[in-house]
Every structure is written in C-alpha cells, then in structure tokens.
Amino acid sequence: MKSIGRHMIMEMWGCSGLNSTDIVEQALREVTEAAGAVLLDLIVRPYTPQGVTGVAVVSESHVMIHTWPEYSYAAVDVFTCGKKAYPAAAMPILKRLFSPERVQVMEMTRGIFSDD
Numbered sequence: 001m002k003s004i005g006r007h008m009i010m011e012m013w014g015c016s017g018l019n020s021t022d023i024v025e026q027a028l029r030e031v032t033e034a035a036g037a038v039l040l041d042l043i044v045r046p047y048t049p050q051g052v053t054g055v056a057v058v059s060e061s062h063v064m065i066h067t068w069p070e071y072s073y074a075a076v077d078v079f080t081c082g083k084k085a086y087p088a089a090a091m092p093i094l095k096r097l098f099s100p101e102r103v104q105v106m107e108m109t110r111g112i113f114s115d116d
Helices: 021-035 087-098
Strands: 005-013 039-046 052-058 061-068 073-081 102-110
Touching: 005 087, 021 039, 021 052, 021 061, 021 073, 021 087, 073 087, 087 102
Parallel strands: none
Antiparallel strands: 005 073, 005 102, 039 052, 052 061, 061 073
C-alpha cells in the first residue's frame, strides 16, 4: 500500500497567546521548519473582536492554525505529501508556544492506494 501523504489534526484547549498574530506566525514558521517542509507563502490574519487564522503554504501542502481565544481553543492542521516532511514534529512546538492544558491529536494517512 502507498499513500499520498499524512494529515495531523491537533486540538488544544486551555491555551494562552491565542489572540497574538506574532505567536501564530512564529508557530507556523517553526512548525514548517521542524516538519522539514519548504515554506512558499505565509498569511496570518486577526479577527475582530478576537481570534487569529494563519496558513503556511508549503511545497508539501499546508499548515493551518485557527484560534478562538474566547474558548481558549486552537485547531491545527498539518498536511504533508511525500516521505520527506514529518507532521508530528509540530506537537512540541505548539505545546511550547500555546501552553495547552489538554491536547487531542489525530493523524490520518491520506490518499491510500494499492501498489498494483
């Protein structure tokens, strides 16, 4: 069996720093580097009255962070294609930057197909 890529979904509750565009941008840059991905573009946007969404477009796919400060919650997607990038490298960085009290991680293999 072969696959197209890996998709890590991380949910974090009880977080700090969720309304900071600087912290979200730092997280995206550090996660991209740690995962071994190649950064192509980065966009971080604040919402009114609160919250931030950021996306790092990488040659292997994307890294996204969405924050809800009013719930102390952040949702993260790290989707990489190919064998080189490693999505799980994001976890220690995100834990360090957002200090979550609780974390749930799901990892999926995407695009599974037969070798024949």
